[in-house]
Amino acid sequence: MTSTTTPVRTAARPSAPAVTARKHRPGLRKRLELTLLLGPALLLFIGFVLVPIGIAAFYSVFNWNGFGPLDDFVGFKNYSDAFGGTVFQGAIVHNLIIAGLSIVVQLPLSIGLALLLNRKLRGRVVLRALVFAPYVLSEAITAVIWALMLQPSGFADQVLRGVGLGGLVHNWLADPGIVLYTMFVVITWKYIGFGIILLLAGLQGVPAELREAAALDGASAWQTTRHVVLPLLGPTIRIWIFLSVIGSLQLFDVVWIMTQGGPANASTTMATYLIDHGFKRYEFGFGSAVAVILFVICFVFALLYQRFALRRDTQGALTRMVG
Numbered sequence: 001m002t003s004t005t006t007p008v009r010t011a012a013r014p015s016a017p018a019v020t021a022r023k024h025r026p027g028l029r030k031r032l033e034l035t036l037l038l039g040p041a042l043l044l045f046i047g048f049v050l051v052p053i054g055i056a057a058f059y060s061v062f063n064w065n066g067f068g069p070l071d072d073f074v075g076f077k078n079y080s081d082a083f084g085g086t087v088f089q090g091a092i093v094h095n096l097i098i099a100g101l102s103i104v105v106q107l108p109l110s111i112g113l114a115l116l117l118n119r120k121l122r123g124r125v126v127l128r129a130l131v132f133a134p135y136v137l138s139e140a141i142t143a144v145i146w147a148l149m150l151q152p153s154g155f156a157d158q159v160l161r162g163v164g165l166g167g168l169v170h171n172w173l174a175d176p177g178i179v180l181y182t183m184f185v186v187i188t189w190k191y192i193g194f195g196i197i198l199l200l201a202g203l204q205g206v207p208a209e210l211r212e213a214a215a216l217d218g219a220s221a222w223q224t225t226r227h228v229v230l231p232l233l234g235p236t237i238r239i240w241i242f243l244s245v246i247g248s249l250q251l252f253d254v255v256w257i258m259t260q261g262g263p264a265n266a267s268t269t270m271a272t273y274l275i276d277h278g279f280k281r282y283e284f285g286f287g288s289a290v291a292v293i294l295f296v297i298c299f300v301f302a303l304l305y306q307r308f309a310l311r312r313d314t315q316g317a318l319t320r321m322v323g
Contacts, residue, residue, distance in 0.1 A: 053295060060289035065282045078289035088290070091261075091268045094180055098269075099248035101184050103241060110192055110240070111233075114199035115225065128200070135193035143257035146186045147173065150258075173259055176266035183255055183267050190254065191247070195240050202236030203229070235313040242305050249298050270294045 060079070063072040082088045117128055134142065149155040150172040157169045172182045206229055214224040230237075252271035255261065261268035261276060268276075274294065278287020 053292075056288040056291045056295075058288075059285050060292050062285045064285040066284040067282075074285070078286045079293065081286065082290050082293060087265050087268060088270070088273055090265060091270045091273045094267065095249050095251065095269050097180060098184055098187065098251060099245045101181075102187075102244045102248055105184075106188055106192055106195060106244065107237070107240065109188075110195035110199055111230075111237070113192075114196045114203060115229075117196065118200060118203045128197075131196050132193040134190050135197075137190070139190070139253040140257060142186065142190050143254045146189075147258045150182065174263055176264050179259060179263065179267045183258070186254055186258070187251070191244075195244070198240055199233065199236055202233050206232045238309050238313060242302075242310065245301065245305075246298055249294070249301070270297075 059070075061073060061075055062070045063074045063078070064070055113131065117124060117131065121127065137145075152171060156172065160166060160168050170178055173179055210228050210232075211224055214228050219227070250271055251269045252275070255267055255269055256272050256275065259267045261272040270290065271294065274287050274290040277283045277290065
């Protein structure tokens, strides 16, 4: 008997350098892709955000009027003068009032209109377009239109007198007691369309099956909205609050065109105070200090809001993306 033996074939192992090259090639490719995709945006961010912030912080420690050398170093005196001034303190309060009114008034109004426009109504598309139309207008056009309507014996006064409410006629832009709230009405008319469209987009993500299940369980329309729709709309509402508060803290153009912070600084905001001192009075060092203060306030709020309000929303989004 003869026995045959089958030769054992062994696969040739690649050399170690080849394996290392294959392992490093995807990482190198990924770094190149990130560099090409993020590089231009990062350069723009550094050039138009970080560098101006650094320059403003540098100018803020000088008493400089925009001309001549920077030889009058004052340290943090500009910051102490800003916080110690009653006008700037009032400007901070005005920004906070606008932010608070936005949450208390604009948010419920936006939710209510969004829920209404989310129903199957005749002419729903036209109504949505009409609600969103003011947001498309520029702030300058909005301010000019409303300034003309709110001037003495203007369109607003004529309408009030025409419907028998002449007793409500005021100097809307000249009365220190109501000018800030007049600004809030204009701001609400301008920006509420954005909030409604944002909430309508959030409502599209609410499954209809949940509403039907709640209705089968005997829940009323209000109970369904309260316990089903609004909780699912929470991430969108939190995003809207963040954008609304940041916009309120940076409010400038509408107020500047309509009142320039007057009368008697009754509608001054931090941004109008900055422009008034930095460019109209040529106090560039002091204006830079106010700009840094405004940036720090917005930045701290953004960090705290991200930490305590938006963290679970972003974590959920990342989890869904990974899954």
